[in-house]
Amino acid sequence: MNAYHPLNEGEAIVIASDLDGFFPSGASLRCREIGDGNLNLVFHIIDDASGKSLIMKQALPYAKVVGESWPLSLDRARIESQKLMLDGKLVPELVPIVHRYDADLALTIMEDLSDHVIMRQGLMNGARYPHFADHISTYMARTLFFTSDLGCNQQEKKLAVGDYINPDLCKITEDLIFDDPYTVSSNNNIEAAIEDAAALLRSDGELQMEVAILRDKFLTKGEALLHGDLHTGSIFVTPDSTKVIDPEFAYYGPIGFDIGAIIANLLLNYVGQEHWSSEESVRAEYRGYLLNTVRDIWNGFQDKFTALWDEHGVDRLASTAPGYRDYYMTTLLRDAAGFAGCKMVRRIVGLAHVADIDGISDDVTRERCQRQALAIGTALIRGHRNISSIEQLIDSVTAPVA
């Protein structure tokens, strides 16, 4: 059974039963495959009698989103489980527990989080997560600091870079985020109503130059071990708890990419509130909540990252050179702004969209939101190298846009 093949539900139950001491012996398990099936199978295994449950995630050797024609290395399952286990040491309260990783089956057995909801859905429902900014800024500060040259042995970091080389998944990002939206590509997914706005992306040289700069950073700037796909669909929440999942895109890249991902997805929801909050006063208040969350995430990240730097900094010169820390943090904010812009744009014209926008049923509203998301995204890309405070970033969201 240990040679790789996609498991069926019966096989998943057998494997779960074998997990030492988790389920009562002789438990009668049931299993349901609940993945969206794009890249992975996800089995939910439940013992009704004890109330215990598990998730088993198995990587598929292809991306289903474009048929079986986009082969993907199973090695990403190793990378994902390894990153989850590392996160388990750095931020144990913010990730699911990993019970076992089976390399042959590209299978990770982990904690069931079905008492949580996917954050994207929560935000579409108008829920608020008062601890989220604190949690996610802690997640980013600790996972990024302790894997960077600022917070770990710099020679061991080089070996870790080798462990997380992730060509297939990086290629997805390089194509879908940093290339396709700015050219004619069969990967794009553009609604006819906004074809004119999409055409502008393809002809705007100034914008493309900024995207090229950001693309180069994604390709070459190995600052820290990223989650690599930190959007609101990769985060499980309750009002009290935050759990970051699905780090299969992990690799050593620019820190701003993770920060930008979460900001972009909050801003896409911000835009979509034109639909999700039907009352105008509710909408304004919820949008204020979202922008405060963006602000609190950056400020929390900055406070925690710099506190770690003070307490655990390993780089003598980086810790003593006057002004360097401020320079470094401003660079991170600029990178985050630019990457956030790229991530907003790709969710409107690229292959993979988000429900915050695509779930808007009314054509006119959806079109307006798509245009607004593009306007904010392109403003962030264009301006990213001149941003020097989080307030400036937020201003570029609320400024009247074309």
Place this chain on the structure above:
Amino acid sequence: MNAYHPLNEGEAIVIASDLDGFFPSGASLRCREIGDGNLNLVFHIIDDASGKSLIMKQALPYAKVVGESWPLSLDRARIESQKLMLDGKLVPELVPIVHRYDADLALTIMEDLSDHVIMRQGLMNGARYPHFADHISTYMARTLFFTSDLGCNQQEKKLAVGDYINPDLCKITEDLIFDDPYTVSSNNNIEAAIEDAAALLRSDGELQMEVAILRDKFLTKGEALLHGDLHTGSIFVTPDSTKVIDPEFAYYGPIGFDIGAIIANLLLNYVGQEHWSSEESVRAEYRGYLLNTVRDIWNGFQDKFTALWDEHGVDRLASTAPGYRDYYMTTLLRDAAGFAGCKMVRRIVGLAHVADIDGISDDVTRERCQRQALAIGTALIRGHRNISSIEQLIDSVTAPVA
């Protein structure tokens, strides 16, 4: 005989005799160990009868410069031979031919270049190398372009990054170039006469902030496969030929680091000409020759690198986004200027000096040259982020300095 141990001359002869078809069978070989013995043994094997000869370079498991207490991975011999063989494909006329690499013995058998001289010595003798700027700019343009995300398959590059992870040798650079000169360190080697100038390096916060920025680039910016130690002691020359050797520091780093290394070493010789050219008119002319060489190297590099970009560029956006190439080349020049400054400073106050300066017998002249090298080096570091042309870089060399 194949388990690792440092070879003696007799063993080296046996191995050389076994090299298929190189020496006539039954040849009577003689061997001399000619290494400076810091990091490697270097055997020169000669068959007087046929006139054929070879070099065999064997890595030692420690750096002798500080006794046997600085252990160094033998893996650097693999990295060096692999990089030499890659260079052999990209610029065959500019590197020695590698005949064989023996992993167990950390041994590379290669072409004997003893008809060439070490360039540093040649420059101290006042020789001119009219083709050198053309050769070395070709070397850098081709080796750096075709290993960057601009000139090779971007997914294969990621795997190559893993192949060239080189923690031990990078650590030497990180310590000796980007840390020690700016703090009190037992690794430093400072003549008493310039202790005041060295003390300034330790107290100059503005300078240290720029060094911290450059150090971060060395640690994180994996642009291309560097030589990693491209000084005039790593280059064999004749008036017609240039051969780059000793790439054991190779790793994926910032392109400007290689360019800066060669510029720094030409400028150290420029400074030292106060001693090496005793007549003032000869000195002025030779210094002009050296500055022209710096200019020709940058301009040649820029022309060739951008021509390769036009002809072989693989990155769609980098090739089409207007203005991006100019932005990229200016960034390379700035990086090169900053790294050149760091490399000049470390050769005056750090562990390893250069004969261009240390070989100056007169104490007063040597002190003046050391101060001038520090002045030029620190000016390059301080100004590197504002340099936008090679003329500006050259101006900062010739401007009157304290």
